[in-house]
Amino acid sequence: MRGLVWLRRDLRVHDQPALTTACEECDEIIPLFVFDEPLLQSKEFGSACVNFMLGCLDELQASLAALGLPLQWRRGCQVDEVVRAALEWEVDAVYWNRDYEPRALLRDRAVQERLAREGIAAKTLKDHVVFEAEEVRGATGEPMQRYGAYRARWWAKWHAIKPTVRPVPDPSMTTRKAVRLSPSPLPTAKELGYEHLVPWITPGEGHAREQLRWFIEGPIHRYADGRNRPAIDGSSKLSPHLRFGTISPRVAVHAALESLSHKGPVSRTDVLTWIDELIWREFFHQVLAAFPHVVDRPFRQTAVPPSRDPGLERDVLFQAWCSGRTGYPIVDAGMRQLNQTGWMHNRVRMIVASFLIKDLRIDWQSGERYFMHHLLDADLAANNGNWQWCASTGTDSMPGYRIFNPALQSKKFDPDGVYIRRYVPELAYVAAKSIHEPHLMTPEEQIRAQCRIGTDYPSPVVDHQLAREEYLNLGKQEVTR
Numbered sequence: 001m002r003g004l005v006w007l008r009r010d011l012r013v014h015d016q017p018a019l020t021t022a023c024e025e026c027d028e029i030i031p032l033f034v035f036d037e038p039l040l041q042s043k044e045f046g047s048a049c050v051n052f053m054l055g056c057l058d059e060l061q062a063s064l065a066a067l068g069l070p071l072q073w074r075r076g077c078q079v080d081e082v083v084r085a086a087l088e089w090e091v092d093a094v095y096w097n098r099d100y101e102p103r104a105l106l107r108d109r110a111v112q113e114r115l116a117r118e119g120i121a122a123k124t125l126k127d128h129v130v131f132e133a134e135e136v137r138g139a140t141g142e143p144m145q146r147y148g149a150y151r152a153r154w155w156a157k158w159h160a161i162k163p164t165v166r167p168v169p170d171p172s173m174t175t176r177k178a179v180r181l182s183p184s185p186l187p188t189a190k191e192l193g194y195e196h197l198v199p200w201i202t203p204g205e206g207h208a209r210e211q212l213r214w215f216i217e218g219p220i221h222r223y224a225d226g227r228n229r230p231a232i233d234g235s236s237k238l239s240p241h242l243r244f245g246t247i248s249p250r251v252a253v254h255a256a257l258e259s260l261s262h263k264g265p266v267s268r269t270d271v272l273t274w275i276d277e278l279i280w281r282e283f284f285h286q287v288l289a290a291f292p293h294v295v296d297r298p299f300r301q302t303a304v305p306p307s308r309d310p311g312l313e314r315d316v317l318f319q320a321w322c323s324g325r326t327g328y329p330i331v332d333a334g335m336r337q338l339n340q341t342g343w344m345h346n347r348v349r350m351i352v353a354s355f356l357i358k359d360l361r362i363d364w365q366s367g368e369r370y371f372m373h374h375l376l377d378a379d380l381a382a383n384n385g386n387w388q389w390c391a392s393t394g395t396d397s398m399p400g401y402r403i404f405n406p407a408l409q410s411k412k413f414d415p416d417g418v419y420i421r422r423y424v425p426e427l428a429y430v431a432a433k434s435i436h437e438p439h440l441m442t443p444e445e446q447i448r449a450q451c452r453i454g455t456d457y458p459s460p461v462v463d464h465q466l467a468r469e470e471y472l473n474l475g476k477q478e479v480t481r
């Protein structure tokens, strides 16, 4: 039997269900990746993400070559290309790991139907999450809408099943399964229509495993506090790896739990707090699978203040936010970190999102799209779920009346302004007491800090207190309508 393994967001050989199952069931195996031409053309994802993916593929190609399995790739409409490859190489079955995005579900159904018409089997496996939407349901089998309840059921399921991790297939077995097809060099970012960049987080399975090891050996045991401090390496930075599947979520959870038996200081509370974040990731995937309307609409229709009308004022404010020139240092540092590196600290993501939606009153979908285009970890489920949370329209949403005060947030989480100074060099010489609100510096202080407000660094584009009051008043009007 000959099998085609269609690789998508699972770019690794460890704990790789589609690859392992194909190895168990087939005498011959061909691994395939398809560059999705319409998606490339749409520019939904930016250069950072595309370069990261290419880096992961590069390493995957080498890992598969070590197993004797040359990676094949194609470029075009994924449905057409997979079916064409299956016919051309006369395979009996196509294996892939499931994806839960509405668009991916439609695509996979189309591939399945066309393969069935050709008499080719399609075998799909669970991979991207520990538990799929149907596996963690409420008491009457309904999809879950509250994280707390979902989390409790997720853990019950974990203890009942104890999901296992699959090893890398044995090369002495896989080399015998290779089909004589020559490998071809992967396309460059430029050939795909994107700018060449060196990703800020190293791509590939090897780095994902190293990064996990680094995190498990230290920072995880200080995570509950460390994750809120943008100036330090307090979180795992595994999000792009989980996004592209260079590490499996099962491996991550097992590694975290095993770290509790390490010698040296360990903290159960911190480890469980980190696993909570992985469960949030799964929660948002099940929300997307069960409530696909969230892609275009709020999860729930709540009375939230209307967004600012389209027009020049809105565009100027949005541009200031995108480029990190709002006059609010923590917001500007976050947006510049995103623009420069393709990653942003979680606490700062919440601050910039609240600022866009509640201070600037710009629709959350504009922020969501901007993040999607710039993030290395751009993921529909997590991005949409979090933006809806910040907009107070989501599942366990931030209460509508809660509006982050950017200055208070940065005083609390970046007290000396170390993070701010890293990304907003104009503020490098501003004293710690003024770094969170530099527009309050006297003219003499501005001279000493070599930073003239309004010239070297922008004045605040809105007054937070006034913007907050306006937002709350508009909110009251919505409720009484």
Ligand SMILES: Cc1cc2nc3c(=O)[nH]c(=O)nc-3n(C[C@H](O)[C@H](O)[C@H](O)COP(=O)(O)OP(=O)(O)OC[C@H]3O[C@@H](n4cnc5c(N)ncnc54)[C@H](O)[C@@H]3O)c2cc1C
Pocket (backbone or CB within 6 Å): 227, 235, 236, 237, 238, 239, 240, 242, 243, 274, 277, 278, 280, 281, 282, 284, 344, 345, 346, 347, 349, 350, 353, 371, 375, 377, 378, 379, 380, 382, 383, 384, 386, 387, 390
């Ligand atoms: C407005 C906004 C947009 C976001 N967009 C994305 C996105 O497109 N892709 C993405 O992966 N995360 C997104 N997040 C969630 C979170 O910010 C990142 O997952 C996290 O910062 C990644 O850093 P880390 O790997 O060091 O996380 P860690 O703190 O080490 O957490 C471990 C893993 O858990 C998952 N995770 C952590 N926090 C969350 C969360 N709040 N929601 C869902 N999963 C989470 C991630 O996979 C992460 O890698 C967004 C958050 C906000 C507020």
